[in-house]
Amino acid sequence: MADKKYIRVVGAVIVNSDDEILCAQRPEDKNLALKWEFPGGKVETGETETEALVRELEEEMECRIDVLDKITTTTYEYDFGIVELTTYYAELLAGEIKLLEHVDMKWMSRENIGDLDWAPADIPAIEMIQTQKGAIK
Template identity: 35%
Template sequence: MKRIRVAAGVITDNDKVLITRRAPKENFAGGWEFPGGKIEADETPEDCLTRELKEELNINVSIDKFCTEVTHDYGNINIYLIAYYCTITDGTIQISVHDKFKWVKINDLLKFELLPADILIAKKVMEDYHEKFLQI
């Protein structure tokens, strides 16, 4: 089975997070996900994320901190997904490989048809978000 290493950006803005929907011509078409992409052999997950978000969304980000990592078996491929919290530092979102993007309330993440690996990331994001407010 093929194993793919992927970096994903959990791009937040206060109580909202950015998700993107895979276009009809892509694998897993119609599924919502945290944007990112495949990690090349010669790059770190952080470098990959910076490159992919620029290529796919036309934005520059600062990578704030590690979020979580998830392994998911999709049958024909195994995805090892490394997620980082990010903040947009420059650019306006312009989609190229996705057909939609949305800023959604963190508490509403599970109302969307997220891809299976992304569901686990969403749960961690929701947990982190609630812990943050319990400390205030």
């Protein structure tokens, strides 16, 4: 059996002024169809994690963010590959969020964020976010 592809990805945990967190739903035609995730994407060769996160949010949602504190890095093995996900708190700076990649988005309270059907790699970060009060500025 061939080695699985190793995919480094980053996710933005964007917290608004009401302490709600942006959750984005994946499209039907991609891996993890209709699962919820923190917006972000693959880290390209030569890019830092924060550069990748800023670029991905610009590409997928046409918004600018400021990347804040790192939350965690988790690794999860899917059938299509091994995903290493690093999540960061982020602040929305400019731009109205447009769904260019995702099929839906919701602002959810920390308490209720776990109610969605999340991609497995995101779940450890969700558990940490729920125990931390307030965005880290």
